Amino acid sequence: MTKSEFRYAHHPEDAKAYTTEELREHFLIPTLFEDDTIHLVYTMYDRYIVGGAFPVTKAVALETIDELKADYFLERRELGIINVGGKGVVKVDGTAYELSKKEALYIGRGVKEVIFERPGDEQPYFYINSAPAHHAYPTQKVNRDNAEIIELGEQKTANRRTLNKLIVNSIVKTCQLQMGLTELHEGNVWNTMPSHTHTRRMEAYFYFDLAEGQTVSHFMGQPQETRHIFMQNQQAVISPEWSIHSGCGTSNYSFIWGMAGENLDYGDMDGVAPNELK
Numbered sequence: 029m030t031k032s033e034f035r036y037a038h039h040p041e042d043a044k045a046y047t048t049e050e051l052r053e054h055f056l057i058p059t060l061f062e063d064d065t066i067h068l069v070y071t072m073y074d075r076y077i078v079g080g081a082f083p084v085t086k087a088v089a090l091e092t093i094d095e096l097k098a099d100y101f102l103e104r105r106e107l108g109i110i111n112v113g114g115k116g117v118v119k120v121d122g123t124a125y126e127l128s129k130k131e132a133l134y135i136g137r138g139v140k141e142v143i144f145e146r147p148g149d150e151q152p153y154f155y156i157n158s159a160p161a162h163h164a165y166p167t168q169k170v171n172r173d174n175a176e177i178i179e180l181g182e183q184k185t186a187n188r189r190t191l192n193k194l195i196v197n198s199i200v201k202t203c204q205l206q207m208g209l210t211e212l213h214e215g216n217v218w219n220t221m222p223s224h225t226h227t228r229r230m231e232a233y234f235y236f237d238l239a240e241g242q243t244v245s246h247f248m249g250q251p252q253e254t255r256h257i258f259m260q261n262q263q264a265v266i267s268p269e270w271s272i273h274s275g276c277g278t279s280n281y282s283f284i285w286g287m288a289g290e291n292l293d294y295g296d297m298d299g300v301a302p303n304e305l306k
């Protein structure tokens with residue numbers, strides 16, 4: 029089964045007045061993985077879709093949703109998948125791709141059938157992002173062997189992390205989509221600090237590998253008007269183009285970032301120094 033929900037885009041002046049509950053209702057995606065279901069959230073931020081595919085007792089096929097008014101899901105879209113669980117298989121128009129934990133698959137526009145499978149005892153968790161696409165690029169698997177890996181931050185500022193660029197234009201041809209995975213080293217808690225915005229692109233973060241009982245406070249909002257959302261393991265949060273997206277955990281964790289918009293230039297960011305934040 030494929031099911032979807034819808035989220036509007038927001039003006040920063042309106043978002044300033046949101047209560048905790050309203051912030052969570054509009055930006056937090058609390059549940060992505062439901063048994064034998066593909067759960068999608070269609071946003072009006074660059075028409076980006078955030079979702080989870082969770083085959084437990086049977087395979088699940090990516091079906092078109094009403095918001096697309098398309099004959100099949102990838103008729104005018106591209107898709108990125110990162111598995112954050114045990115070994116899984118994705119069948120793309122009949123070709124099987126095995127994805128181990130933290131491996132990614134890009135699927136281009138025009139593919140008619142995408143099926144998520146649990147081939148053995150291990151339980152895959154497929155996190156998925158999708159953006160509108162104007163061109164059909166080939167399907168490609170990316171893992172640590174062909175990823176672009178960068179070490180960032182320092183232990184003394186508690187932000188030491190390994191950033192794995194997976195679906196980015198130096199590795200995979202895409203129309204809009206960029207996705208990757210950042211791992212906080214043990215004892216380090218701050219992600220994306222110093223923080224940034226990029227008016228040219230929206231972004232979504234998905235937090236995972238957060239130990240039982242721990243949390244990440246995700247910071248959003250314009251740099252001088254910030255808000256926070258406490259996140260649990262395997263939850264996602266939408267970051268508007270006007271918002272910083274940064275977090276501080278009560279322990280270390282990993283997260284997937286995904287974005288789409290005006291350009292494919294990962295480094296196109298407007299940095300904000302820590303002491304400029306309010």
Ligand SMILES: O=C(O)C(=O)C[C@H](O)C(=O)CO
Binds near residue numbers: 180191208209220231
């Ligand atoms: O740890 C980081 O810093 C990130 O992972 C930053 C994201 O990749 C990002 O926000 C890209 O725009």
Ligand SMILES: [Zn+2]
Binds near residue numbers: 224225226231273
């Ligand atoms: Zn960003």
